[in-house]
Amino acid sequence: MNKINKNKSFSVGRLTKIKKAIIIILSENHCFLSKAGLIEKLNDIKINPNRSTIYRELQFLTKSGIIIKNTISGTDYYEIPKDHHHHHHLVCLSCNRIEKVKITNQLKKQEKQIAKQKNFNIINHSLEFYGYCQKCQV
Amino acid sequence: MNKINKNKSFSVGRLTKIKKAIIIILSENHCFLSKAGLIEKLNDIKINPNRSTIYRELQFLTKSGIIIKNTISGTDYYEIPKDHHHHHHLVCLSCNRIEKVKITNQLKKQEKQIAKQKNFNIINHSLEFYGYCQKCQV
DNA sequence: ATATTTGCAAACGTTTTGCATAGTG
DNA sequence: CACTATGCAAAACGTTTGCAAATAT
Numbered sequence: 001m002n003k004i005n006k007n008k009s010f011s012v013g014r015l016t017k018i019k020k021a022i023i024i025i026l027s028e029n030h031c032f033l034s035k036a037g038l039i040e041k042l043n044d045i046k047i048n049p050n051r052s053t054i055y056r057e058l059q060f061l062t063k064s065g066i067i068i069k070n071t072i073s074g075t076d077y078y079e080i081p082k083d084h085h086h087h088h089h090l091v092c093l094s095c096n097r098i099e100k101v102k103i104t105n106q107l108k109k110q111e112k113q114i115a116k117q118k119n120f121n122i123i124n125h126s127l128e129f130y131g132y133c134q135k136c137q138v
Numbered sequence: 139m140n141k142i143n144k145n146k147s148f149s150v151g152r153l154t155k156i157k158k159a160i161i162i163i164l165s166e167n168h169c170f171l172s173k174a175g176l177i178e179k180l181n182d183i184k185i186n187p188n189r190s191t192i193y194r195e196l197q198f199l200t201k202s203g204i205i206i207k208n209t210i211s212g213t214d215y216y217e218i219p220k221d222h223h224h225h226h227h228l229v230c231l232s233c234n235r236i237e238k239v240k241i242t243n244q245l246k247k248q249e250k251q252i253a254k255q256k257n258f259n260i261i262n263h264s265l266e267f268y269g270y271c272q273k274c275q276v
Numbered sequence: 277a278t279a280t281t282t283g284c285a286a287a288c289g290t291t292t293t294g295c296a297t298a299g300t301g
Numbered sequence: 302c303a304c305t306a307t308g309c310a311a312a313a314c315g316t317t318t319g320c321a322a323a324t325a326t
Contacts, residue, residue, distance in 0.1 A: 013306080014299085014300050014301070014304090014306070015300085015301095016300070016305090016306060016307085018307080049307080050307065050308045050309075051290090052292075052308075052309085053307055055290090055291060055292075057306090060306095071209045071211070072209070074209060074214075090252070090256060090258050092258075101252060103251075103252070110241050111267065113241075114228070114241070114267060118239065119271075119272045120228050120230075120267070120269055120271055121269045121270040121275055122228075122267045122269035123231060125266060125268065126264075126265070126268070127263065127264070127265045127266075128263060128264050129249065129258070129260045129263045130260070130263065130264070131253075131258055131259045131260035131261045132258070133257075133258055137259055151280070151281080152279090152324080152325050152326070153326095154280090154282085154325070156281085173315095187282080188283045188284070189283095190282080190284085190316085190318085191281080191283070193315090193316060193317070194317090195281090
């Protein structure tokens with residue numbers, strides 16, 4: 001029983017080199033990674049898995065609650081949730097660049113309130129601000 | 139020059155019956171709509187546009203800033219932004235059901251702060267809480 | 277009259293699937 | 302040994318594109 005998923009328990013499956021590598025890369029990465037970014041980093045360490053393996057593995061790890069998926073502007077990003085690294089995003093509607101941003105908020109308090117009110121067990125949240133970055137403000 | 143998009147001005151284009159219908163349906167809808175949901179509502183009023191027309195129109199209206207797109211768990215949803223109807227979402231990781239939720243927050247205040255700090259012109263934001271709904275808490 | 281919008285069919289890229297093989301526990 | 306993970310090729314899926322006809326201004 002882990003902190004990430006209180007409701008269901010899944011096996012992590014067999015610790016193959018591909019799975020191990022994905023988990024290590026994601027856990028060492030300071031931010032989230034797209035599929036393409038992950039594949040690049042895998043290739044860097046001479047691991048070249050098949051496309052379907054990547055898809056299956058990411059799906060599996062997401063369902064297991066080991067990693068979380070966040071879709072921004074049509075692209076999926078993956079990360080291993082770490083409370084102390086939690087941040088949000090500024091997404092430029094023009095150039096699509098994504099910037100991390102930390103805001104001093106009390107979403108945790110809100111989460112507890114919602115959990116109680118709606119009987120909804122919140123695992124994590126995502127907050128994105130959409131707009132125009134400095135460069136794209138004509 | 140409208141409130142929705144301060145940076146770029148786009149034409150709304152020609153007001154064809156399809157475009158009119160999409161705008162009316164989205165503006166009358168209390169919440170956001172998926173592509174499938176929109177098509178269903180169009181069909182209800184005997185408008186059966188081609189797939190590519192829907193794609194092109196939604197893309198066009200999104201770029202124009204008339205409607206906004208929000209991608210949750212891989213599905214795109216569209217809505218006409220209305221400040222007083224603004225809300226956030228509870229997304230169940232198990233059954234994928236999406237529930238609206240209003241939280242009393244000061245994200246507006248945060249937005250102003252970020253806008254100043256990062257010189258980022260925020261048009262809107264999206265906040266989703268991921269977790270397990272009542273039914274799916276085994 | 278002219279420029280935009282539409283439908284159609286084909287192309288495209290991404291994700292998923294079935295199956296035989298390789299690898300893990 | 303039994304079962305899971307992998308690679309491969311094909312299929313499925315959603316989305317985009319080029320072009321000719323229809324439509325709005």
